[in-house]
Amino acid sequence: MSDQSVAEVEKKVVQSPFETSESNQKESVKESDVVEDIVLEPIPEQPLDPSQVSIEKRLPEEINLSDPELYFNRELSHLQFNARVLEQAMDENHPILNRLMFLCIFSSNMDEFFEIRVAGLKSQLEYSRETTGPDGMHPKKVLGLISEQAHKLVRRQYRILNDIIFPKMAEENINFIRRSEWNDKQAAWVKRYFRDNVLPIISPVALDPAHPFPRLANKTFNFVVELEGRDAFGRENGLAIVPAPSSLPRLVKLPDDVCESGDNMVFLSSIIHAHADQLFPGMTVKGCYQFRLTRNADLEVDSDDIGVDLAGALRTELQSRHYGSSVRLEIADNCPIHIVESLLTQFDLTEQDMYRIDGPVNLSRLMAVLDLVDRSDLTYEPFSPGLPNKLAKPGGIFDSVKQRDYLLMHPFESFSPVVDLLSEAAKDPKVVAIRQTLYRTGARSPIANALVEAARNGKEVTVVIELRARFDEAENLALASRLQDAGAIVVYGVVRHKTHAKMILIVRRENSELVRYVHLGTGNYHAGNARLYTDYSFLTCDKEIGEDVHRVFQQLTGMSKELKVKKLLHAPFTLRDRLLDMVEAEAENARKGEPSRIIIKVNSLTEQRLVRALYKASQAGVKIDLIVRGICTLRPGIKGVSSNIRVRSIIGRFLEHTRVYYFYNNRNPLVYLSSADGMDRNLNNRVEVAFPVQDYKLARRVKKELEHYLNDNTQSWLLQSDGSYQLSKPRKDEYRSAQRALMGELANSSRSS
Known part of the structure; x- marks a missing residue:
């Protein structure tokens, strides 16, 4: 699962020891009977051929270690990782709501894979800038193999959802009620919901010479509707596009008084589909089909703009991110071929780029279930991260770190000492300066709050913010503004080199000496991520490491030749x-x-x-x-x-x-x-x-x-x-x-x- 995908769901996950529950143990045998035709099949990175084993027949001195046979393709290996994430939805050791979570993470991972990796390959072909990696595979061939394997994975994803996850959730009285299953009370409630919450803000667009195809943003949820009849202006038949308002939830919980028991939900797609005729009064709706378009979402900041103003260039580019070139079309599996072909032509896509979907077109939005139902028995139980005793003492973190080095492994050990280090530094009158790198943290996070407080308390605060952290650019721009408003010095690292290092340097006056305290980490300064990512945090007062970190900050914030560091690489x-x-x-x-x-x-x-x-x-x-x-x-x-x-x-x-x-x-x-x-x-x-x-x-x-x-x-x-x-x-x-x-x-x- 990608870092960004996990961050999106971090607030919805309840943590616990990794145990197999008794209920899961009892049903482990039954599960294979639910969909016995769903078999875990290895998906090779690339098809085997005789040449791939021929290298074993050579003498070691005859083997060229740059031979393409020795390397897997990067993009296909990435797709394999997503496949392993998907298989977590089949793992009975996970509680059922967390199995749904993995299915959602797979969906989010695939979105990013198409937005960035597939989009990049397509751009290479479009602009005749094809490059090959160590595997020597041409981008066109890679795209073909991606399509073949991704189609298999998506089919498997929806079969797991429909044949395993939904039935098992129904066994726990968590139900997703389709429109064909609504009783009279439920249908009446949904009708009122549509009239009061959907109809006033939805904007259907009929397609004709006066109504061109609407510009659809990346990953928005839409319907294509086939109409029959003549309207008030004499227009006959045709197609219409209905963009689902982004302000509406994709999953709506039914009230208890229209259901017999349990947690019962309906999809926004079902609500709109059931009342599509009300969007086109007097016309006959022949068909209504959900679809979603994925676009290139990789930001391309012009090098000339970087030289002038990176923040300004990014703000401009962020406005166009939602309308990049088309990459993928997901559409309901029952949509007629003539409509599919019309959409593919409209978006300049081929059949290879089209994915027929047997269910909701954006499964990542199913994470809302964890907010809508209160079923802690079906999620991981909470646990308390460990914490060394000396770091748990309030107000004494500097004394503790001065005595010895500390190594913490999150999430098994608490991230709070890192936050405490900054919080104490912000208040401590002996602290004169704080320097920190930030890649992903959030404009209102505890880390950001501590830096703001330190700056307002007169500390010399310098923060290196990586504005180009993918999909966190807007958040980092907001963070930069907040820190600058508080009086901190904010720099954006080095042009054309992302700042990915995780460093805090605190300078403290102790008697007549300036002492450096350092935090170094393998992960981002994000308290939410620290609950979900395994990462190391290292706290030290080592003099040479402190000097090394100081030199690295000198390079990041100023200009100098390469400075020699003693212990860091x-x-x-x-x-x-x-x-x-x-x-x-x-x-x-x-x-x-x-x-x-x-x-x-x-x-x-x-x-x-x-x-x-x-x-x-x-x-x-x-x-x-x-x-x-x-x-x-x-x-x-x-x-x-x-x-x-x-x-x-x-x-x-x-x-x-x-x-x-x-x-x-x-x-x-x-x-x-x-x-x-x-x-x-x-x-x-x-x-x-x-x-x-x-x-x-x-x-x-x-x-x-x-x-x-x-x-x-x-x-x-x-x-x-x-x-x-x-x-x-x-x-x-x-x-x-x-x-x-x-x-x-x-x-x-x-x-x-």
Whole structure:
């Protein structure tokens, strides 16, 4: 699930230990009988052919590590990740409302995939700017494979919804009542609702020379209506477009007095469909069909505009985001072909871009169910994040951090110390300056409130805000304005390099000395995300790290040549090359017969030089475990190339977001935590930092937590050499869940260390 998709639903999710409920255990056998024809089939990244295994027949010295056969396509790997998210809706270990949540997240993920990734491929073809990745696949072929696989996934999504999720929710007396099922009381109530809430604000548009096709915004909900008859002006028959007002809820709960029991809801689509004739008095409605258009939503800020005013250029671009070029058409599966063809022509799309839908066209809006029903028994139960005792003392966080380093793993451990650090700094008269990077946080978040208070209290507050954080641009513009109004200095990082590093630097006057306190993290400063994403937070008063962070801020806010840092690894300058050096060092140790080991946990792995380095290390005999949540272009298990590499993806209740780089280093392990994934954009085109875990006990703890992921056999998907993923199958009574283990060790407790 993408970061943005999870953020959209964070307020609706109730948290709990990852347990299989008794009710779920009892129904596990029955579920397979509900839709026995829904089978989990691996979807290969790309079709197998003899050449894909021919590389195994070559001698190692004959193998070119840039050979396209050794790389999976980035976009198809991304689609595979979405497929794994969809399969969570089939996992009986999740409560039923959370299974619905995963179905909604899949829908939101697919929206973003089409808005950005598919749109980008189409733009390459439109402007004859085709480029190929390490896999060597032409964008046109990639689009064809995406269409083929995405159609399978969407069909599967709606079969899961209609054949499993809805029936199981009905068993719990949560019902979605279609218009053909309304009784007289319900029909009368819906009619009044339509008259009072829908009819006054809906605006049908008949299509004729005087009424051109309306300009439909990205992902808006619409109907195409086929009409018969003659109206008051003599116009005969034809089509009309009915945009559903965005102000109306997509799901409406029926009052208890028109239902016998339970929670009962109707779709806005059913309400409009049932009363479409009232929108066209005197005309006959031959058909009414819902549809939704997806457009290119990637912002393209002109480089000349960036030089003048990035904020102004973004504000201008945001206004046009909703009306980019067409990418995908979702339409009711019973819509006649002549209407479908008319819409495809109107939107300049092909049949490959059209998806027939057996249900609501925007399933992500079904998340509203969690607001409409009060059924905590059908969602995750809450848990209390753990918190080290010394950090729990009010007003004493600076003393605690000065004594020792602290490492927190969210959401199993509380995010509150990070907020407390800033809140105390805002009030503390000894604090003279605060610097922070912000990527996604919210204009009214606790972090933002603390920075505003600090600025108003006379602290020197400097904030580096990344305005181009995708889909958070408007929120970040609002945040920038709020901070500037409070007196903070706001900068937008470096042109053409997104600032993705997660850093707080607090300068405090203690006696006659200025002391630096630092927070470094793998995730964003968003309290909501910290409840749903697994991320590390590191609090330290280490002098050299403080100086390094200070230098990075100097580069971000001013102008200077590359400044040397001692302990941090800093993209785009030292991080990639240092990672390559550490991989090569492990390979050299293996060649000498020394023990060697590499464990990397990231969200995505695509950087070709890093992948090639891992291939070389595997050839040297290094045992390599890669825990890659999403995109992975490395092909494991190829004889003579990657037979020593295992790749797994953990998909579970929490979004895996930690980035960890572990190297055995001849019995002196090097452990780095980072804001950076193993991607081209992170290592080459963004401002990122990786920070060392120097304390032996903390480094050992990180290694142990990595081992939980490597031992996971319930939510772990293993990448095969053909590009498919296989879900681990635990033996009876040998269930191991990394997230469950971490919750047991870290949550619901206070600890002395």
